Amino acid sequence: MGELWSRVLQNYPYVFALALFAIGIYTILTHSNLFKKVIGINIMEGSTYILFIAAGNVRGGVAPILDMGDPGLVYVHPLPQALMLTGIVVSVSVTALSLALITKLYRFYGTVDAKEIMKIRSEVRANAGRD
Amino acid sequence: MSNKIAIALLVCIGVVVLLAISELPLYGSPDTPAQNYVAERYIEGALSDTGALNMVAAIVIDYRAYDTLIETTVLFTAIIAVFLVLKKGTDRKGEHK
Numbered sequence: 001m002g003e004l005w006s007r008v009l010q011n012y013p014y015v016f017a018l019a020l021f022a023i024g025i026y027t028i029l030t031h032s033n034l035f036k037k038v039i040g041i042n043i044m045e046g047s048t049y050i051l052f053i054a055a056g057n058v059r060g061g062v063a064p065i066l067d068m069g070d071p072g073l074v075y076v077h078p079l080p081q082a083l084m085l086t087g088i089v090v091s092v093s094v095t096a097l098s099l100a101l102i103t104k105l106y107r108f109y110g111t112v113d114a115k116e117i118m119k120i121r122s123e124v125r126a127n128a129g130r131d
Numbered sequence: 132m133s134n135k136i137a138i139a140l141l142v143c144i145g146v147v148v149l150l151a152i153s154e155l156p157l158y159g160s161p162d163t164p165a166q167n168y169v170a171e172r173y174i175e176g177a178l179s180d181t182g183a184l185n186m187v188a189a190i191v192i193d194y195r196a197y198d199t200l201i202e203t204t205v206l207f208t209a210i211i212a213v214f215l216v217l218k219k220g221t222d223r224k225g226e227h228k
Binding site: 055057059066 | 159165199206212213
């Protein structure tokens with residue numbers, strides 16, 4: 001048990017990523033405001049970046065920009081950073097599209113609250129069944 | 132009430148992931164599986180292969196150039212979708228002004 005905790009504490013960036021991920025999921029699950037759900041998704045994406053870039057780290061490593069004057073330097077893994085650059089572009093695309101859809105929903109229903117929208121939809125359906 | 136359910140769910144997930152974190156290779160140690168010949172190859176070959184001092188730029192623009200090219204397609208698709216969604220005059224179903 002003690003060894004387990006010491007390993008968890010030594011891997012503290014992963015714990016930090018887990019905490020951010022949990023905050024993101026909590027935001028998505030408990031808030032019915034659609035903008036807050038988008039913010040939660042973005043927090044979760046940020047936790048993924050932290051996890052990947054921490055996995056590529058080396059103790060005493062420097063940023064992977066070649067220094068010709070000092071051949072003995074240790075560089076961190078450049079691949080996770082490049083992959084996360086791709087991930088940021090995808091996350092921006094997802095955020096832009098979901099914000100546009102929320103704007104559309106607001107114009108249609110007059111609210112950005114998911115529960116309100118569900119209520120309006122069920123009322124519309126009940127009225128349609130009565131006719 | 133749903134607040135408590137969410138917290139209970141997250142605690143369950145958190146315990147399992149913490150156990151997984153304890154099994155991960157130690158943070159920053161140079162002999163993790165992530166620090167294999169791939170990193171070595173990129174760090175040693177980036178300058179002679181691509182002529183770029185910045186290895187991240189070398190990977191994004193040279194080694195994985197097709198990835199970046201298709202990525203711009205993703206961005207383009209997202210922008211087109213945003214413009215389609217936000218197009219004026221389609222606020223009501225089947226009613227085009």
